[in-house]
Amino acid sequence: MPTTDTRPGGAVDVRGLRKTYGGRDVVDGLDLQATAGTVTAVLGPNGAGKTTTVECCEGLRSPDGGTVRVLGLDPVTDAAALRPRVGVMLQDGGLPTGVRAMEMLRHVARMYAAPRDVDGLAERLGLPAFGRTTVRRLSGGQRQRLALAAAVVGRPEVVFLDEPSAGMDPQSRHAVWDLVRELRADGVAVVLTTHLMDEAEDLADVVHVVDHGRVIASGNVPDLLSDGTAGRSPRLRFGARPGLPVAVLATHLDDAAPDGGWTVTEDEPGEYVVTGPVHPTTLTALTTWLARHDVLATRITVGRRTLEDVFLDLTGRHLR
Template structure:
């Protein structure tokens, strides 16, 4: 069953002082999927998402969220859309739990706030005003406020910024559950690990336009024009010294073997699951135990840097 479109951006243009910050950008996000929008600082991703949220009006092009114009149809969209801004966008003098309860009362069928507060650990700072919260605590409250109305579309700007590892994992789990329940989640983040772990679809933006998109696997395969099956490195640590020269014949053409130390060697070539099986079987025949295996796989961060460059913006 195909995913239904939830966010559609066509030919979006947004100018500031005559300069196009977003320049003819196309983007689609679907229900039941997490779409990660990545880009360097100043690439236009935040402006694009703000146009989708109805916070800014496009200068050209079209933006539709659930088939509606976010600016003209704002009142109709607000009950169906959740927004988490990077700075929280929360009044600083209100206590955390009071803020969540207040927002929940605006919806016909909100998520029970007791359960949501417990899930995101809000009870520990329920009576603390927003201005006194740490960055991570403020982010957790902002996420609770964004999801309490059971949104069909959820916009998350740097959702785990400032969070400790425990909080980050809790947030990621909640995002996956919302996705699995059918929400369209549009995520902007500078954490490549976050995008790689959460995204069903990745859109890379630079200089106001989309320069690459696809699943994480697609981008890892084609981000630099190389295939997934191209050369990799398998570093093998073993329990006893072994001369791996004979392993090259076992693996066949296209592979290299380097003896790195008394307890480790490296295999280079088209490393696949079968390669690992061949290596471990060869060692087992010599009664040598593998103590550790490491693969030199490319990451989404590698692809991102190849696409957008390594110079500071």
């Protein structure tokens, strides 16, 4: 008889996870935790190992090393005990294509002892509008909403959401975000994988960035955005001709404006980022330098550091 983990918030615990395909370590000693009543975002480039990690947590794959525990149980050997307590939303839906949308949701709800109110859940996610349409004829966003409803209708203690708002219009997207926040408030451990950095930044309590099969950074969103400084480091962006001497420009800004400590990078050809304690004098110093060197800036914008900035800084900007 399996025993459950009674530690407060001990929802998902991954330690030293390894998974190998064709002699290559896709997941290489990865550690990751998620707790009850929180949204944990797992981010990473394609091929980083995040999907394999989550599939091991869902019991869809068996680890080659390390341990995975969900609610204190092994997702593979204790699958029958976990199934009523865990919700899973796959990006491709994993839905039967020949059944009508609402019929499928009602069928799934009947598998649980105390499901959510099906009609109320369906109304929140706008399912009645296509409830009599077969799954194969639904749009990508409609399938995602149906898959999300199926994942949460059984009142899970842990729910894994893979790209939950992919392909959705803004109205649907915000309805999904509101439901995720409600799950968190109800004490559910939500594990979210997404390529939408604003989604992770808006929803996540904890973020794990995965690359090359390992977690390379973890923390709450404000800490990750702070870049080691108090608060969130502002960034000044501008477009200009490629190949400007960024080191010379950074020195000019240090000399011309208070506080100093600026860095200037050319993120892409002709796309520049100034990071540091941006003041009005920074803008004056920048435009003065550009005019002196006969450089026409196509635009100048000021904004805070974002989770996408952090992600690109950590994982690189090259395609894989």
